[in-house]
Amino acid sequence: MTVNSSSRFCVQVVTGILNFLFGVLSIGLIIWPILIGTEVFDIYDYNLFDLTAVIESPLLLIACGIMLGTGVIAMVVSILGCIGACVMNRLLLATISVVVIFIFLANFTGAILVAKYTGTDGPNFTETETATTYLQVNYNSSERFASAFDKFQRQNGCCGFDSKKDFVSQPQNLIWPRSCCENENDSKPVEECITFNTGCRSPLRDHLYQVSLITAASLVSVSTFELSLILSTVLLLRIKRKDENKLEEESEDEESEEEEQEAIGFYQ
Incomplete structure (x- = not known):
């Protein structure tokens, strides 16, 4: 066919x-x-x-x-x-x-x-202690992570992984980043600003x-x-x-016909 x-x-x-x-x-x-x-x-x-x-x-x-x-x-x-x-x-x-x-x-x-x-x-999170440690260590050492986490906190109204206390043990002058403040433009010191009460785990x-x-x-x-x-x-x-x-079949048929015609011509 x-x-x-x-x-x-x-x-x-x-x-x-x-x-x-x-x-x-x-x-x-x-x-x-x-x-x-x-x-x-x-x-x-x-x-x-x-x-x-x-x-x-x-x-x-x-x-x-x-x-x-x-x-x-x-x-x-x-x-x-x-x-x-x-x-x-x-x-x-x-x-x-x-x-x-x-x-x-x-x-x-x-x-x-x-x-x-x-x-x-x-998604399965790491244990709270591990995630908090990662946040504390990398927030200052990695600008990309800090920038991403700050923007996430602003957009979702959250602070830290579980709470603002996740930033407390960081060796820096600020207790927590200003992105945790409800009003980042407030002239008050960051430790006196009103912070987001929820952590960023759920968002x-x-x-x-x-x-x-x-x-x-x-x-x-x-x-x-x-x-x-x-x-x-x-x-x-x-x-x-x-x-x-x-x-291929048509080509073979043509070749067969030519051979037959040659054979007929030979005998004639």
Whole structure:
């Protein structure tokens, strides 16, 4: 059974469109880790990755790294996929299929890591004592962490990990940072200002849980789309193979007819 030209063209168009959409999705895979990991777009106004150090597991960082890496590769693959669908190059289509399979496995693994990181109730924090020690040690030694934590405190109206007492043992002149004050512009000394009464444990936990859900949902959605792209590319490969087999059969038939005609002419 051969594949007519209209069916082949239809599969080519579908595969080309899927590759184009795959490229669009890959942009999302690249942008999302940048949005939550830098202040370039001011989506959160702080570097979320700097705050994840008080979390016991680095799985969210690993998943975002996978997301970013596969996004870059997927963008290149989508361009080659559009070319492969147009020119019907068998080797190119086969290579793309294999690469997309690996991308699918990587994204699915990333989704599993985020699901494990998130758990049932949200990200697992380190023990309170460990998290408090980290806050005390790194708030002064790391400007990036201090900047991120200050911005988080301002936006969420919280102070310290559990309370403002987390800053008390720091070897500095100020008892706690001015970002803990409800009114940072107050001219009073920082130790006399009215501070936020709640710690940042709960807001940070909720925020990381929300980011984790978005990351996992994105990875699962892209993985599902990749399955359709794999199936479409494999179908196009089968069509290409059938066309090649048909051409070979027609070529063999022509050669057989020529040989028969030569044989008849010889006997005549």
